[in-house]
Amino acid sequence: MTSNLQHEIQMRPDFSMLKVSLEQGQKVHAEPSAMAAMTPNMKLKAGLKGGALKSLGRLMGGESMIVNTFTAENGPGEILFAPGHLGDTQHYRLTGGTLYLQRGAYMANSDGVEISGKWQGAKGFFSGEGLVLLKASGVGDVFFNSYGAILEVDVTDDYLVDTGYIVAFEDTLQYSVSVLPGLRGGGFKRLFFSGEGLVCRFAGQGKVWVQTRYVVPYLSWIDRFRPTSSK
Amino acid sequence: MAMPTSRESFQGGVFHASIPGGRSGATLSIARGELIADTIGEPSMRFSIPLNQCQIDLGGASGRMVFCRTKDGSLTIFCEERNFAKELDFQSGGALAAPLKQLKKGLAADANRFRFWLAISALACALLLFVGYFGVLWTAKTAIRALPVSVDEKIGSMAFSGMEMGRKLDANHPASRLVQEIVDKLKPHAAIPDLKFKVTVVEDADINAFALPGGQIVVFTGLIKEAKSAEQIAGVLAHEMSHATLRHGIERVSQSLGIVAAIQIMVGDVGGLVALGAQVAQTSILTSYSRASETEADLEGARMLNAAKIDPKAMADFFEMLKEKMGDLPDAMAWISTHPQHETRVQNIQNHEKKLPVIQYEPLLLDLKAAQDAL
Numbered sequence: 001m002t003s004n005l006q007h008e009i010q011m012r013p014d015f016s017m018l019k020v021s022l023e024q025g026q027k028v029h030a031e032p033s034a035m036a037a038m039t040p041n042m043k044l045k046a047g048l049k050g051g052a053l054k055s056l057g058r059l060m061g062g063e064s065m066i067v068n069t070f071t072a073e074n075g076p077g078e079i080l081f082a083p084g085h086l087g088d089t090q091h092y093r094l095t096g097g098t099l100y101l102q103r104g105a106y107m108a109n110s111d112g113v114e115i116s117g118k119w120q121g122a123k124g125f126f127s128g129e130g131l132v133l134l135k136a137s138g139v140g141d142v143f144f145n146s147y148g149a150i151l152e153v154d155v156t157d158d159y160l161v162d163t164g165y166i167v168a169f170e171d172t173l174q175y176s177v178s179v180l181p182g183l184r185g186g187g188f189k190r191l192f193f194s195g196e197g198l199v200c201r202f203a204g205q206g207k208v209w210v211q212t213r214y215v216v217p218y219l220s221w222i223d224r225f226r227p228t229s230s231k
Numbered sequence: 232m233a234m235p236t237s238r239e240s241f242q243g244g245v246f247h248a249s250i251p252g253g254r255s256g257a258t259l260s261i262a263r264g265e266l267i268a269d270t271i272g273e274p275s276m277r278f279s280i281p282l283n284q285c286q287i288d289l290g291g292a293s294g295r296m297v298f299c300r301t302k303d304g305s306l307t308i309f310c311e312e313r314n315f316a317k318e319l320d321f322q323s324g325g326a327l328a329a330p331l332k333q334l335k336k337g338l339a340a341d342a343n344r345f346r347f348w349l350a351i352s353a354l355a356c357a358l359l360l361f362v363g364y365f366g367v368l369w370t371a372k373t374a375i376r377a378l379p380v381s382v383d384e385k386i387g388s389m390a391f392s393g394m395e396m397g398r399k400l401d402a403n404h405p406a407s408r409l410v411q412e413i414v415d416k417l418k419p420h421a422a423i424p425d426l427k428f429k430v431t432v433v434e435d436a437d438i439n440a441f442a443l444p445g446g447q448i449v450v451f452t453g454l455i456k457e458a459k460s461a462e463q464i465a466g467v468l469a470h471e472m473s474h475a476t477l478r479h480g481i482e483r484v485s486q487s488l489g490i491v492a493a494i495q496i497m498v499g500d501v502g503g504l505v506a507l508g509a510q511v512a513q514t515s516i517l518t519s520y521s522r523a524s525e526t527e528a529d530l531e532g533a534r535m536l537n538a539a540k541i542d543p544k545a546m547a548d549f550f551e552m553l554k555e556k557m558g559d560l561p562d563a564m565a566w567i568s569t570h571p572q573h574e575t576r577v578q579n580i581q582n583h584e585k586k587l588p589v590i591q592y593e594p595l596l597l598d599l600k601a602a603q604d605a606l
Contacts, residue, residue: 095256095271096242100292139256139271154253170254172244172298172309174290204290204298205246205307206254 005110005141013088013149013212018081018108022072029115030081030108032064038079045069050114057117060132062103067115081108083145090150090167090209092142098171101134105144105167112140144168148213155208160199164214170206177201239318243310245270245278259310261322266299268308278306282323287330294337375481380423383481384445391447397434405605406455407432409597413465414448414472416595420538422476422531430468438553442471444480452606459552461595465539466546469532477531479524529576530583537584542592547580 005028006021017036020028029049046068048055055065070079083089092099094113106115118135136142146167153159155173163177180199202208241259245268255276257268267279280301288298291309297316298309320331400407407430414430421428428446435451442448448471450464458464474480520528533543554574 093252095244097244097256098292169292171292171311172246172254172290172296173292174294175292204288 007091007141007143009089009091014086016083016087016089016145018089018143020079020081020108022070022077022079024072024075024077027069027071027111028079028108029067029069029110029113031106032066032068034081034083034107035068035070036080036082038070039072039077041073041075042070042077042079043073045071050116054114054116057132058106058115058134059117060119061101061106061117061134062132063106063115063134081143083107085145085147085215087146087148087211087213088150089143089145090152092136092144092168094136094138094140094142096139098135098137099142099168100171101136101144101168102166103132103134105146106134106136106142107145108143109136110140110142113138113142115142144209146209146211147215147218148211151210151212153208153210155202155204155206157203159202159208161202161208161210162214163198163200164216165210166200167209167211169202169208172204172206173208174203175200176203239314241310241312241315241318243268243308243312243315245276246307246309247276247278248305250276257308259308259315261318264322266308266319278308280306280308282319285319285323287319289330289334289337295334297331297334372482376478378481380426380445380478383475383478384427386481386484387443387445387447387475390443391449396449397451400432400434400452404432405598406452406602409461409599409602410450410455410464410468412597413461413468413595416541417465417469417472417535417539420535421472426476428472428475440467440471442474442480444475444478444484446472446475448472448475455599456603456606457552458549458599458603460545460548461597461599462541462545463549463552464599465536465541465595466532466543466549469535469539469541470528470546471532473528473531473535474520474524477524477527479520479528482524483520526576526579529580533580533583534587537587537590540590540593541595543580543584543587547577550577550580 005026008019008021010017010019022028022042032046035044046066048065049067049069058067059065070077081089089107100118109115114137116135116137117132120133144167150167153161160180169175177198177200239260243257243259244255245257246254250270255270255272257270257278260267260269261282264282265279266282266285267277270276270278280299284301285299286302288300290296290298291311293311296309296311297319298307299319300307316331316334320328402408402411410430410432414428418428426446428448430448430450432450432452432455436453437451438453438457439451440449440454448468450468454467455464529546532546536543536546
């Protein structure tokens with residue numbers, strides 16, 4: 001049951017790539033279009049894994065409803081996965097708990113892991129990061145990716161992370177979305193014009209993975225260098 | 232003191248410095264006053280905390296995870312399963328009641344919040360359905376008023392040709408001529424000026440007359456025979472013509488066909504509506520109007536009569552006569568049976584007549600006797 005995927009994350013952190021070596025009959029599940037290269041004995045099967053509800057949950061969590069399953073047939077095989085954007089890939093071993101992933105962070109998993117959506121309600125609405133978080137649970141390996149490199153933070157008490165920088169966190173952490181404490185009382189003006197604002201407050205014991213870049217500030221930075229249209 | 236042993240095991244986890252990565256999933260059990268965790272994976276490690284040293288905490292992403300810590304915080308065992316808290320409470324003999332009570336309170340609050348939102352969304356759905364249903368019906372009713380009268384005519388003539396009736400009298404028959412002359416006299420005062428009224432006298436003992444959409448009017452010989460005056464026939468005709476000009480027929484079609492037809496009308500499928508209308512006509516629903524429509528036709532009929540200088544009292548008289556006849560003519564009462572209570576009708580017509588312009592009524596110079604004799 002506890003199928004351990006033999007894997008290696010290469011070219012870290014900017015242009016990371018995940019290499020998984022499978023024994024005959026072993027499976028790996030991945031988001032569509034993540035496969036970059038593989039040995040010819042890998043058989044691909046696409047499908048809605050875990051039924052309609054779980055698939056819908058993934059869709060709401062910014063992922064595809066479809067999950068591709070690769071199986072090594074007639075001997076061992078090897079497969080390479082690449083994230084859609086620049087950035088690192090992280091491995092996490094699930095031992096019966098749950099790992100929460102930010103929208104779109106899911107990349108691949110082994111057998112025994114279920115990927116679904118977790119409704120966040122108001123918490124998600126106000127964080128601006130979507131109403132649904134992805135949830136990986138079970139026993140097995142899960143791989144997720146970030147934009148930029150990934151920093152692993154061991155939280156032992158309280159910790160604040162800007163909502164845009166969260167990649168994943170463990171289920172043992174309590175989390176709540178709030179306005180950055182210094183901004184409280186400053187009114188909407190400060191909230192909207194300071195460029196800082198909503199943070200996730202983690203409490204308890206567990207790990208949080210923080211990415212070193214957030215795509216939105218990057219886009220607004222690069223926007224200044226775009227050639228203006230001459231129309 | 233003998234300590235009970237838990238029958239169940241739970242899925243949870245452990246935090247301890249000796250575990251690679253500091254954390255592992257574990258299978259939990261409670262035995263001999265200790266909370267025991269066996270880590271998942273090879274090799275399995277065993278950790279335990281005496282229940283009386285447990286420091287209970289709530290947290291986790293769901294807010295429902297129960298954490299049990301040693302006093303120095305070096306070892307933590309946690310679990311999210313619902314029954315875990317209950318079992319912990321039971322096994323500790325109530326020593327952990329206070330923190331667990333807080334958990335229960337939190338769960339109840341969650342359930343309440345869920346129920347609240349469920350109720351709100353159910354209410355919103357019901358409201359949306361209600362507004363949607365009546366909105367469509369209302370829009371359809373408005374749309375029907377905007378349909379050209381030619382649609383009424385099509386439905387009317389299709390229904391007419393599909394109806395089973397007695398022998399139709401020749402247009403030159405004295406009775407046919409009499410009825411036609413009355414219609415000609417009333418026609419200029421109809422609410423829809425260019426509606427083509429077509430009247431047919433049919434051999435039938437029933438005291439009956441009906442109007443189809445678009446101006447098709449059928450009068451039974453039974454009605455002509457029983458009439459005391461040409462004005463009474465004029466009264467019935469004015470009533471039936473009013474059904475046509477007020478477009479009650481097509482309204483009835485939309486009502487009996489319900490929401491499907493309403494949507495059909497709204498999207499402009501007039502052809503489909505005509506076909507459905509003709510189908511409905513076969514079941515004679517077209518000629519049985521609602522009470523409100525009958526009253527409306529009474530009042531509009533009275534207006535037409537007044538405008539044509541015919542005393543509307545004759546219409547009331549005719550109903551009165553029918554009422555008296557009801558006792559000895561049970562099966563000839565077809566016309567009445569579909570119509571509202573007579574006393575109210577008569578009263579309504581008389582009241583309405585008072586509001587109409589006061590004019591000198593002229594008697595109809597028609598030979599009813601000759602027409603009746605020819606039947």
